[in-house]
Amino acid sequence: MRFSFNTQLLSRVFISLPAAGRWRAAQSRLFCSSPSSSDQEKPRASMLRHLTSKIKATGPVTVAEYMREVLTNPVTGYYVKNDMLGPDGDFITSPEISQIFGELVGVWIISEWMGAGQPKQLQLVELGPGRGSLSSDVLRVFSQLRSVFGGASVSVHLVEVSPVLSRLQAQSLTGNSSQEADSEDEPVYRHGETAAGLPVSWYRRLDDVPAGFSIFLAHEFFDALPIHKFQRTPKGWREVMVDIDPEKPDRLRFVVAPSPTPASSTLVQADERRGHVEVCAEGGVIVQQLARRIAADGGAALIADYGHDGTKTDTFRGFKGHQLHDVLSSPGSADLTADVDFSYLRRMAGGGVACLGPVTQRTFLKNMGIDSRLQVLLRNCSDPTTRKQLTGSYDMLTNPAKMGERFHFFSLLHHSRLAKPKKPDGLKLEKKKSPAPLPVAGFTELSFS
Ligand code: SAH
Secondary structure, three states: OHHHHHHHHHHHHHHHOOOOOOOOOOOEHHHOEOOOOOOOOOOOHHHHHHHHHHHHHHOOEEHHHHHHHHHHOOOOOHHHHOOOEOOOOOEEOHHHHOHHHHHHHHHHHHHHHHHOOOOOEEEEEEEOOOOOHHHHHHHHHHHHOHHHHOOOEEEEEEEOOOHHHHHHHHHHHHOOOOEEOOOOOOOEEEEEEOOOOOEEEEEOOHHHOOOOOEEEEEEOOHHHOOOEEEEEEOOEEEEEEEEEOOOOOOOEEEEEOOOOOHHHHHOOOOOOOOOEEEEOHHHHHHHHHHHHHHHHHOEEEEEEEEEEOOOOOOOOEEEEOOEEEOOOOOOOOOEEEOOEEHHHHHHHHOOOOEEEEEEEHHHHHHHOOHHHHHHHHHHOOOOHHHHHHHHHHHHHHHOHHHHHOOEEEEEEEOHHHOOOOOOOOOOOOOOOOOOOOOOOEOOEOOOOO
16 A cells, blocks of 8 residues: 555654754754845946846846846856855755755655656756755665665766856765766766766756656756736736846846737736736646646656745745845846746646645655654764754754745646556456545655554
């Protein structure tokens, strides 16, 4: 039975996995203070110059274009140039706070692979892997449960725009074994092998990842994608744009477009009731690609991020040095982010796949057995400092007032995963009730006896 399978799997992982020694008490993007008066650093001259000359030449830019330039411009983009994660960076994420997070995601992946009938091939695909900590913790679980995979071939595929971060990911997952592609045009721009011999490939775009049964992970990835912003006005929906401040030519400001733009004419729902909305069209396209792949080749996607279900309005914000940062000041020096609208992702996924969630991070991690894993680690640890760090990072991940309720898990699944099992031919079971669909770990409570 599915429940006992998951419980056994978890018990095996929990008892045998070592502690990875990555317990950090740091602030996530949720608990940042406002900028201090000392945060008056000089504007990032090159990015600001680039943006102002573009605006002078062609007029105000959309917020999406602004965000895309600031974050992923190939020369000066924030993600392209920086390692922004961790206590010394601009923000910290769940996989960086505790190894337990990635271990539980690893168990989820194996559980979904088994739920799909243990296909001969498993591609682990991570979008925006940051420092590579999540995939690294997942692969430790895979190693521990090698025997479960039997002869299945497992490969790792990372979609990452940042050369700086791809080098950090390579170091974490493949040591010094990775190599860059000879030409910049190659879809696989870097490749290597893990210590256990699994191939790892790096791509700039999801489109370039080969087809095949895949489990896709996206942790704090969708919130980094460009959003369009729209304002309800007496004349109808208008797009919010970024322009040069006429009184201070080295400053930017928001303006409302006087007439409809292509985005304001197509991206706002006819029955929208809010006065201000943010739409991440790029995120919608990626979810459509994920849905198409899952429908065609099987597999699942696990998307974890802070977000809402189509209820919030203005969530666009910046982070620098663990503090809130004005989104228009010193572009390129700070992270820009917006809450993920899960109702939009669900709509864009369409009917070709099943969607589960969003459920809160607290619910997901508790359903996956985080309490049992914490107890095992505490039982094996006598050092008071490490014990304090263990309970502190557990609290950070699950406390409703910390990351427990702001972060959500959302999943796309192949329809067959939730379908009622077919009755075997020839058996006369007509009068009996059909078995219930199999529960999906994390989204359904497991019992630990
Ligand atoms: N998942 C990691 C990192 C989150 S930060 C964690 O939770 O710790 C966002 C990540 O997405 C970074 O690795 C960044 O370089 C990457 N990224 C941002 N925009 C991207 C895009 N358009 N395509 C691919 N990767 C992108």
